[in-house]
Amino acid sequence: MRYHLRDLLTLLISLFILSGCDNPSKVGLDVDPGDQINGVLIDTLEINASTVKQDSIFTKGLAQLPLGYLKDPIIGESNASIQFAVQNVSNGDSRIPLNATVDSAVLIINYGQDFFGDSLNSSTTVEVKQLSVPYEVGKNYPTNAKWEVDPSLWGSKAVNKFAYNDSIRVNSVIDGKDTVVRVGPQLRIPLDKEKVTELFDGNIDSAVFNEHDFYHNRVKGFQVSVNKETQSGVGGIIHLAISDNSQNGLIVYYKTPDTTLQKNKFYLISPSNAAASINHVYSTEVQSQLDNPGNNYETVYTQGLGGLRIKLSLPTISALQNQDMIINKAELVILADEETTGSAFNKQAPRLTLYREDIAGQRRPVPDGDTNENNRDPRSFGLAFGGKYNAEKKQYSFILTSYIQDILLGKINNAQFFIEPAANIYSNVVPYQANIYSASRAILGTFNNPNYKMKLNIYYTKTND
Structure with missing residues (x-):
């Protein structure tokens, strides 16, 4: 009896171990669907897949x-610039x-977390120019806003590779002395000293100069852009992280006749008064699809x-409704179209x-990819x-088990969904809202592609079997 109970206990422990798999991506894949009890693969x-343009x-x-x-x-040209106002100095005379x-x-802006392009075989020049029309403080500008810019160059910097992961050493004035300090990754663009001196002219009455409207109408704001005419190679898009701290802004180092100590004034750039301008010019093939x-x-x-x-839809999924189907796993597998992508980039x-x-028409997560902090599915x-991206298999995949089940049960009435790049800034969540945090692209095969076919693998059983 003792050995019989021990064997029974061993069997129960084995069953618990086998049923405790915590990796949902393996469900229905490691086991041949034909060997499963009442298991069927579709x-x-x-x-249906189509390329669609996003709104600003x-x-x-x-x-x-x-x-x-x-x-x-393959896709075409993308050009992104940043426009911003510069604030008065926080204390004292501007x-x-x-x-x-x-x-x-020097104009200083921190680097962000994302770069997409060819950093090894490209070189570019970053330029700073003054806006012709003052930046409207507090306004929320769209990415397709038109900006009037004075053609006069205020500063530039040749860049062979954006060092967005590298901290740097810079000279800083501390207690009137030059001191070398280490700072985080940042883009630093030297500006024309004469233009800066004239802009913040000490001959103007201080009460007038520091008045809000006079100051912003005079300073106007600036644009940081890339000179695409002088760029070599494919180029790329870097993201800059403008934040409310002392590392983002215009800093001016100067000396007055009464002392040999160097002083500085700092004009902050705030994310509340900075805007991106983005322009896309698509290739003939992409524009034809649009x-x-x-x-x-x-x-x-x-x-x-x-x-x-990419807009995707399942036009024939209604044929699976009312079939008493339990979805064990549904996985969308998408292959990169290597032939169309080519080798140039x-x-x-x-x-x-x-x-x-x-x-x-509001964006919502699918239940399988819901990472909302509140009311998460x-x-x-x-x-x-x-x-x-699986670089070895050259493919992407998504688990859509609950999403497909909800469609079959009529809980979700629209079998239409969308795909677009996700940015590095979203490392802990599945994003779904429109954003400009990624500049990457993907060229993908559809259901009609003979060599890089998109598939939805559905493993199911029936309740009446």
């Missing part, structure tokens, strides 16, 4: 803004003292910076995201939902 469900995005207060010029040989000598003036979205294409395109997203987005829209797989 991988021929039709998927408002950028006030965003954590990161894009800068650069990317000449994608003018440079009369008879002061400006030693240097103009004719109803056609069946073998290749589709998605691009960050509020550029392109073949980078694919390191990560994609997938979401749906409700009946009002209990069926969510979190980051295991998918979307990361």
Whole structure:
């Protein structure tokens, strides 16, 4: 009897171990569906895919803004600039003292977390120019806003590679003395000393100069952009992280006649008064898809910076409704179209995201990829939902088990969803709202592509079997 109970206990422990698999991505995949009890695989469900253009995005207060010029040989050209106001000095007079000598003036902006492009075979020049029309303080500008800029160059910096991961050593004035300090990764652009001296002219009455409207109408604001005419190579888009701290702004170092000590004035750049401007010029193939979205294409395109997203739909899924089906696993597998991508510039987005829209056209997460802090769907797989690029298999995949089940049960009435790049800034969540935090792109095969076929693998059982 004792041995019989021990064998029974061993059997129960084994069953618990086998049923305790905590990796949802393996459900229905490691086991041959034909060997499962009443298990069936469907991988021929039709998927319609089309490339669609995104709307402009408002950028006030965003954590990161894009800068650069990317000449994608397949998708087309993307150009991003940053416009901003500079605030009065926090304490005291915003003018440079009369008879002061400006030693240097530098525009400083922290680097962000995202770069996409060819950093090895490209070189570019970052330029600073003054706005012709004052930046409207407090206004929320869209990415398609038109900016009037004075052509006169205030400063420039040649960049062979954006060192957005490298801290640097800089000279800083501490207690009137030059001191070398280490700071985080940042873009530093030297400005014309004479222009800066004239702008913050000490001859103007201080009460007049420091009045809000006079100051902003005089200073106007600046644009940071890339000179695409002098750029070599594919180029790329870097993200800059403008934040309310002493490392983002215009700093002017000067000396006055009464002392040999160097002084400085700092004019802050705030994310509340900074805006991104983004322009896309698409290739003939991409523009043709945008103009004719109803056609069946073998290749589709998605691009960050509020550029392109892929709209997917399941036109024949209604045939699976009312079939008493329990979805064990549904996985969307998408292959990169290597033939279309070519070899000149073949980078694919390191990560994609997938979401749906409700009946009002508002973006919503699918249940399998819901990472909202509040009211998170209990069926969510979190980051295991998918979307990361598998460089070995050249593919992306998403788990859509609960989403497909909800469609079959009529809980979700729209079998239409979207795919677009996800940014590095979203490392702990599955994003679904429109953003400009990624400049990456992906070129993908559709359901109609003979060599890089998109598939929805559905493993199911029936309750009446």
